[in-house]
Every structure is written in structure tokens, then in C-alpha cells.
Amino acid sequence: MDAKKKVSVFVDVQNIYYTTKQAYNAHFDYNKFWNIVTAGREVVKAFAYAVDRNDQKQKQFQNILRGIGFEVKLKPFLQRSDGSAKADWDVGITLDMMEYAGKSDIVVLASGDGDFDILLTTIRTKFGTVSEVYGVPELTSITLVNAASFFIPVRDELLLKKI
Secondary structure: OOOOEEEEEEEEHHHHHHHHHHHHOEEEOHHHHHHHHHOOEEEEEEEEEEEEOOOHHHHHHHHHHHHHOOEEEEEEOEEOOOOOEEOOOHHHHHHHHHHHHOOOOEEEEEOOOHHHHHHHHHHHHHHOOEEEEEEOHHHOOHHHHHHOOEEEEOOHHHEEEEO
16 A cells, blocks of 8 residues: 655645635635645644734634644734734745655645745755645736646635635
8 A cells, every 4th residue: 555645734824814805705714625635645744824913713713723733833913113014924934844845745835925936946856845835826926836836726615605
């Protein structure tokens, strides 16, 4: 019998939240996503990167993610004096993906952020790791789509009811 492929999963929660809301006015179905990306595979690590606003509804959501199987990494929400906000996980996702890409046959990234294109190219070159990117087609950077081994569009089957 063939050994199961090893997979590591990385979810840019803010990106997925805002792109599915903008494109479909819906929420992302994390349970369905988990079932798809882990089917017949051995999970090495799974991270969901989120912003901590110290909000009860968000804490419930984070507990749901943990219940599914994700390790939830939180970064405090920072409100700048000019009114803008900062809560970017790009460096954290990059560090974790570099750490686990060599231990995985496949890395799954749920994000449309084009900043990750170089990362995917690097892990393919350095480790020979396959990458699967899940993103909202019209809101995913074409450079990210091109850098991925496989691009899987987030559409109806990965969405919960409308917001």
C-alpha cells in the first residue's frame, strides 16, 4: 500500500474572510475545506492565522478552528494613531511554511495574497514540495496563481450561507 502524502495547511484567515465576503457575500466553509485538503493525507501541521480583537464571537470562531484541527495563531489588532489598522501575518506564514515545506509532500495555502508567490517558488525549488492554493479567483493575485502547482478556486462548494 502506498504511504499517505504528507500535507501542511496554512490559512490566511483575514484574506479568506474579506475575499469571500467581497466576492460572494458569504463565509468560507472551513470544515469542508479541511475535509478536502486532508482526505487521504497525513497532516503534518495546520495553521490558521488570525487577528485577535478580544471579541467573544471571534473567540468562538477560533475555538471552532481548533476543533477542526487547526493550530490558531493570533496577532493583536493594532489601531494606528492615523486610524489605519495593521495585522499582517505574511512573515509568520512564510516562516512556518519554510519550516514545514521540507517535512511535507504538499503545502496548502488559503490566501489570494500575491506576496506569497516568491515563497511558493522557493519551496518548490528548495524542497520539491507541491503547492495548492485556494483563493477567490477574481481576488487572487495572478502571480500567486502562476507560482502554485495547483490553483483551486473558492466557489460555492467551499462557501457557507450568505452573510
